[in-house]
Amino acid sequence: MNEMTESNGSSFAPVEFSIAQREWIETINEFPESITLKSSHRGDLLLKILEREGLGHIAVLGKRTGYKGFVLKVEDPDGRILAAKLCLKEDYDENHTETYETKLAAKLESAPQFVVPREAGHVTLPLDDTIFPSNHWVCFLIPWIEGQTLKQLFKDDSSKVTPQLIINVARQLLDAVYYLRDQGLKHDDMHSGNVMLARLPATRFSRDGTNAVAVKIIDTGSLKPIEKPTDKIHDDRASFLAILVDLYNSLFTNRSLASEYPRFVRMFREFIMQMAEGDLSRYFPQEADIGDRLNHLETACRSEIYEPAGVFNPFDAISAEHLSSDSILVQLFEDNLPWFTSLSVSDPNVLTGPRGCGKSMAFRYLCARTHLLDSRIARRTLEKFPFMGIYISCSIELQNNLMGVSRLDERVRQSANVIETYFQLVLLKELFRTLVSLSENLDVAAIYGLDEAAFNQTILFLEQRSISSITFSGGGLSGRLHSIVDRLESLRYETARALRVGERAPIDLVVTYVAEVVEYIAQVSNGLNGRKICFMLDDYTDHRIKPNVQRVLNKIIWDRRPHQTFKISAEKYGFISEDVDGIRLDVFREFSPIDTGDSFLSKSHDPTEFVISLLNRRLVASNWTGTAQQIIGQSDPVSDQDLAIKIRQMHAPGKHFYYHGIEMLSRLLCGDVATLIQVAREIFKRGSVGPTSVSLVPPHIQHAAILDVSKALVERIQSHYPYGLEMHKIATEFGGMVRDIQIEGKLISVSKKDEMKPARLLQIELTIENPNTIFEQLAEIDQEYALLAKELVRSSIFIERSHGGAKEGAGYGTVRWHFRRMLLPHFKTALRRWGYVSLSKIDELVELLTESASFRNHRVAKYKPELKSAHHQEKLEF
């Protein structure tokens, strides 16, 4: 489309259409099949009027009508499509002729940003003579431009005003304004209605691609020598700035984009303010400085990362979600996690564990995009992974937008297609974000068999599959991929809105859409060089994604394809293994389950080295001098058994400090890495440890820090939903029981050859038939018991371990729940298990759930030394 000029205001009444005339042109209009341009230059030229409907009405003319004229789309005898701009004849006289205007505009012909008239002359066009007294019009023939004006874009398509578009427009407009100045001219009527964004399909496959969108300044009707006085309010520079302001405001009010590109928003605002300075040289001494600034802005919009204020502090980010910098994440990630190797295979996994166990960190680490800041290191690391990892944060991408619809099962059923589409748009967006980064690192992309041709073919494929990529963006291959990401983001946003308001989604993707895209990418990339595309759904857990929504999405997730796989992280029992058709999925067959808590509790795993490395990585990343060994030091006593004995001996009143040192921190771990970092953070804070500190934080400070964090964790259970108070009571009684038995109970041995030691009964064991159905068995007694028990495990008050074997026979097994170690300091106990609480029947578990004080009393009584003779000591087994 083209748009006619609009005056930006002058101080006296200009010649212009009457209201009736304008209304006729915009709504009633009726035109003949052709007009004849009488040009002094080329004689008579017959122009066929296009876009006519019925008797000659042109529906779209309203958008191309200005104050003094309108634009018809015409075809000349050679078949060229042109814009015929018809202007009121009264606006021209001997001082202002169409020939003069054309000659002046000809000076701009070599600047690609200007659209200048090729011909000018007169046209006789009889319209409704009751409204138009004159049949005579001045006519300019101008190349027809496909596209839309900025003004139309702001009004109808503001979601396309992306940072990339802004930079592209600003740069080309600036070039145009400087070109005018160099020619000694001023446009004198520059505004968003006179700036067109032309789509140039010819540049689709250019390597450079910087002209994928071309700015075209139309309407040179007010063009004049720079020194000639004007009645316009704004000069060209002010008009240019006003357009930048319009672009800024469009971005700022699009809160989805503004919040995605905060750095760009801030920098662009600063740029405008500096450009608005009376003395431009204050901020831009050289002309090139403006271009440099635009380059910086372009970098900001390509690699938008959140920059936290100040330098990184070792314990700033307790959880991965708060690590905005990928490079810091790579530095901090400790792969000595006991479960990491099992996760680094190409098979699908369900990774379960408590909040803060490092699931998110590991998922992000395994993703390709995380490593792409340094291509040399990236290649080395990514070559080790048998997949191209694509990270999807459910809390960020899915939770907020799917929570509403999940309130009612019926809504989920009705919106199932939209939910599937939304989910696939999220997957695609993250996939293409990764492709953007890879297209900028072709060396790394080669790991996956991707080259320039493969990227181009993928873009085309997506375009053919109804997701258009050309959204006025430049910047070559990565720019075009980036524009796909923007488009997908825009579709995602609109689909989320449709879900909320129950409207039709802007796009309907078949359930296999992503799988088909992945298969296509595999086709053009030599089967991804033997690798798969692996979508890593982080925190796909029921309090983020409700079960009814999970059942819809599972259909996509469980659809196994040769080149696509999923890994899921969830809280224990947070992943629903069923799909929308009610088909129960065999988790063990479809996915390899990994339990982070259980693997930390495994006898073979010593987490000391892990803890040292975890803390030291943070200190190194922050450029701090000290090490974990120097600042935390060694525990005293080193072993847990000695600690248990010491606590037993020190039970007398007095101040005793025994929770300190690296070994102690390691023993606190049940997979809950974030809490360990919180403990370290507290020790560092209380010990006033700074960047240059190398001295040991005194044991009493460490002890107090550990106690307080532990106490806070126990207190926080109360506010947990659901069953906060019930679980707090159970935790308090169980912790108290552990303490009472350890300190006052009889000594026990776990096998004949072992010596007698203080009991640390941190684990309950219950041997039953079909241990996998423990919650169903509880539910048979009372549904509430099952829910409460599940919640205890889900919230990691107890870590559910893999079932133990049982001598009772086939089908029997031992349910083993281990009390979370981080809660134990609050009860002042040792931290490693010696013995276990043996439950003989499910009723005893029910007693723990419902009568925890009684449960405690029974157990404590059982271990009272005076109640049993020394030779009747129980022999307990590991």
Added chain:
Amino acid sequence: MRLNEKTAAPRDAFVFEQGDGLVISLPAPEKLGKSLSTHFDLFVCALGFEERCVAIPLTMSSQRKAYYPELKISIGLVGRYRTNADDNIANESVLSGYLDSICVDKQFVDADDPELVRTRLIELIKNLQIADDSVSVRVCFDISACSGTFILTVVGALLGIQIPIELSVLYCQAGQYFPTYSQVDADRLGMVKKGAMLGEFECYSEQGTQEPMIHPLYSGFQHEGRPDFVIAIPSFRMNRMVRCIDAISEQVIAAPESNVHWVFGLPNHEQDLWRNKFQQEILLTALQQLGSCAINGGVKFSHENSSDCCVFDYRKTVKLILRLADQHLGKNITCIPMGTKMQNLGVALALGARSEVSVTYARPAAFSPRTYSEGVGMMWELSLGPISKLSQLLSQVGTLDATTFHGRIGSFSSVKHKSA
């Protein structure tokens, strides 16, 4: 209504930022006088257990009889809560009587289902507009018995409807709010501890806490790898607040001192200022229970991590939310509004212009009617006028303006060519 007023631009600036001064041009609540008419198409209110629940319908009913006997509102929409259903029902027949007197028809809707409320509002407003699509639908929203969530729902839904709407908000204060000064003064420490207790204990007027939810009309825009930032407007009971913060992320609950901005209520009257201090003490105690920040003299509230905000003038809330959202643009921002009704109105309006901010809430499982509030206080009317203008004005806060400058700022010639 003075929506078109703009803050004055600096004289010498070509481009300037439209600051939150625009918000001041929003109307202030005015005391409800005899002039209140029933010139509305839709009346929205909630059925609660408080005495003030029926105060405004009663006033409207009597004024209609006295001054506008021929006028009736087309429809009344009453939000019904799932909580305290037995207590609320005590007011139902009285409220229904008054509504029958001022409305042609009335309907009930589940106030605890935001999407249902939104859908119903859209249906009603579309039907009301059928008669003449050039005229605005006049909506009157009596927030006196509304929960914060219901206020957010109704205002959020109205802001999203693409039909001309004029909105008036009516508000009846309670005669007495609990806890009173004398109650707190008698056992300040105990009252503070009570408010700070974590768990399902009965506290002041609340019992239990429901599951934290993200308000579907305020789902925000979250971005990967960005820190969370919480705008917390607490009540006097911290359990709900802590539960909501806990639901956001481990980082926020572990270090609330650096990831949360606390908004304390600032009472309108000097004699109530103790409430502000009391609220801070409760929060401090709750934070100390969370453990990690109980060192170096405990948590300190500063301008960096807290603000006082008027409990009555909704414009102060609007300004504050807009400012905080812009200051923290790029973070994943969540607002947890548990403040007063007028503060919730302010939150709803502000978030209409800052849609990146999500809202998390957790309603109490039940209320204790006897200790909630007592009597009927002052009544207020707030004519917000056309919603679209209101929305447009708020979205302009923080944008740049180059339109008011009349003049020239000089050419580009002051910049030298590289060769120069």
